[in-house]
Amino acid sequence: MNRRRVGPPGAGKQAAASSSPWRTSRERRHDRAVKREAVIRAAAQAFNEKGYHNTSLDDIAARLEVTKPTVYYYVSNKEQLLFQCFVAGVEQIRAAFRQVRELRAPGRARLNAVLRHYGEAVASEFGWCMVRAEDQDLSPAMSRHIKALKSEIDQGIRRLIREGIQDGSIAPCDPKMTAFALAGALNWIAHWYRGNQSMTGAAIAAAFVTIFESGLRPRGSALKVAAGVRTRRGMRA
Amino acid sequence: MNRRRVGPPGAGKQAAASSSPWRTSRERRHDRAVKREAVIRAAAQAFNEKGYHNTSLDDIAARLEVTKPTVYYYVSNKEQLLFQCFVAGVEQIRAAFRQVRELRAPGRARLNAVLRHYGEAVASEFGWCMVRAEDQDLSPAMSRHIKALKSEIDQGIRRLIREGIQDGSIAPCDPKMTAFALAGALNWIAHWYRGNQSMTGAAIAAAFVTIFESGLRPRGSALKVAAGVRTRRGMRA
DNA sequence: CGACCTCTTTACCCGCGGGTAGGATGACTA
DNA sequence: TAGTCATCCTACCCGCGGGTAAAGAGGTCG
Structure with a gap:
């Protein structure tokens, strides 16, 4: 099981091996x-x-x-390997932040731009490593390093949300919880998205952004139906 | 390392062991x-x-x-153990669906009720197993079983969304993508929430539901500021 | 008491997989 | 042609951890 495959060249059954x-x-x-x-x-x-x-x-x-x-x-060891994959994924997102920073646009538009890139990165080949890599799989030192990078991204999102609230492009909300919700939805893409899907990562990210923007409750002046019902206490077990 | 702890009773350093x-x-x-x-x-x-x-x-x-x-x-083996944990978590959610089914309320309210229970379940002690258990960790048979249970929940959410759209309580949207976004945000709670947090699982779930409902874009007739800007093509790298 | 059953232990097996030692195999240089 | 260096291989080590065999340790019933 350790032997190298020596069969006829080009007969690799391994679907991947895109370019070794x-x-x-x-x-x-x-x-x-x-x-x-x-x-x-x-x-x-x-x-x-x-x-x-x-x-x-x-x-x-x-x-x-x-x-x-x-x-x-x-590469020195398996842990290092995972770490490198992680960094490769995160770097895409950091690039998105840098890109958006120098942008004259209201907060919500800047946030949306970051979220789209974020979603694309999660759907990329490094998405899994970036998102599902558990802290427990890494040494304390690397775990700290990764936590710091994740935190940086989280703080960046919260910041955009705050700025959006300030300039009026985002409705008042709790930046921390909102950031968790947005990032969570996008992160989860890595759990179900396989590359050979009909939709591209960018398309999914765009769809999600639209949902976040509009919310479930219908907008517009027309049809205010069922607006007074709301939550109705008593159905919470 | 295999020996049983025999120290002074009540001196267990293991924080957990709530009730053995x-x-x-x-x-x-x-x-x-x-x-x-x-x-x-x-x-x-x-x-x-x-x-x-x-x-x-x-x-x-x-x-x-x-x-x-x-x-x-x-218990027969480790895999079985994980499976049982998974089922315990999922069962909470299925109960939520059953409970909501016999409820006279618009679709959005019913969806919200389910989502709140969903979030609570994810934040519970079985949340991790329900959410982060990878298919690859289980035998094909169990993997199929779990996939079926997950799919059932997914379909249930989509159905509530469709019903909400029909009765006008939910804005028109793609049920599939919306379900992914909602479930993803809630699932992700299991990645960051530790029990000893300030917020309770129910509180987090409630906060998320509010965010989903309203969306980021400000509502109301007043302050239509920055509404014409929208996405602005060209910033998408 | 002795047979039997339930529950828990000690002591062990063994394969998988991370990681390594040290030897080929060239290519390039002088 | 000999020496050197980078690269890649064969062959191996070994500990962790899932899983098991078989022997106590009590309790119960006749």
């Missing part, structure tokens, strides 16, 4: 950085499909058509 | 069902704190101040 620098060309010189990145990507895909604990380093190696020690030649 | 039928009374006769349930609860708490894969059966046993084989006396 090893498979594609037999030349050895191929820049360390490129191969290292390929390892990260392969790990992300494997984690995404099977989960962190159900993915062995042999799996990742097989996906690249190499052996386990080769993987270890490019 | 073994710890509380030395009598042997204590009904099998009660102890079995205690095992399930202990497992749920352990999974909740450390994750499924980072929890060994020795951990669960230690939490109850017994040994591993005792746990196996009440």
Whole structure:
């Protein structure tokens, strides 16, 4: 089970293996950085499909058509691998924040822009690692690091919400709870979205943003039907 | 590390161990069902704190101040344990649906009632197992079973949304995407909520429902500020 | 008392998988 | 041609943890 696949070239049953620098060309010189990145990507895909604990380093190696020690030649250990995937995902979102920062628009529009990028990132190949990576899987040091990055994003969203409330583009609300709700809905995409879906990540993110914006309660002056009913105490068990 | 703790009674450092039928009374006769349930609860708490894969059966046993084989006396294997926790959590939600079914109220109110119970369940001790249990951790048979239960809940939410749209209490929207967004936001509670928080699960659920209802965009006839701006194409990278 | 049953323990098995030692296999240099 | 370096492999270690065999430890009933 440790042996390298040597069957007829091009007969790889592994659906993924999109582009392994090893498979594609037999030349050895191929820049360390490129191969290292390929390892990260392969790990992300494997984690995404099977989960962190159900993915062995042999799996990742097989996906690249190499052996386990080769993987270890490019990355120090499994934890580091997960961490790198995480960072790759988070970096997309941080980029979105930077991009939005220099933007002349009301708070809600800026928030929506960030949320769309956020959703896209979660639906990307690194989405799983960014979202479902448990703190318990990492050493205390890395766990702290990740928590800090997550917190930074959370604070960024809250900030946009506050700014939106201030400039009147967002209805008054609790920024903390609202941020949790928005981020939660988007994060959850990583739990059900598989790449081979009909909708693209961007489309899903856009749909979600629309829902958040409008809310469930009908708008407009017309049909104020059933508006007085509201919650009606007594149905809460 | 397999030995049972025998220190001074009442000096348990384990914060949990809320009520172990073994710890509380030395009598042997204590009904099998009660102890079995205690095992399930202990497992749920352990999974909740450390994750499924980072929890060994020795951990669960230690939490109850017994040994591993005792746990196996009440449950067949670890997978079964996770499954039971999952079912316990889902059952709360199914109960909410049953309860709401026989209710004369517009769709949105019924949906909100379900969502509140849903949020409470996710914040409960079985929330983690219900929400974060990965399909890959279970045998194909159980995975199918769980998928079916989840799908049932999803369909129930979609149905309430459709009914709400029909009776005019919910604004027209895509039921599928909306259900994903709502359930996602609530599910995510299990990722950040720890019991010892200031807010109770019910309070969080209520806050979320309010956010979903109203949406971010300000309502009312007054201050239509910044309403014409909307999305503004060109900021989408 | 002795047979039997329920419950819990001690002591063990063993495979999976993270991680490593050290040896090929070239390519490039001198 | 010999030496050096980067790369990748074969072969192995070993601990953790799921799971089990079989032996107490009491309690109950005849």
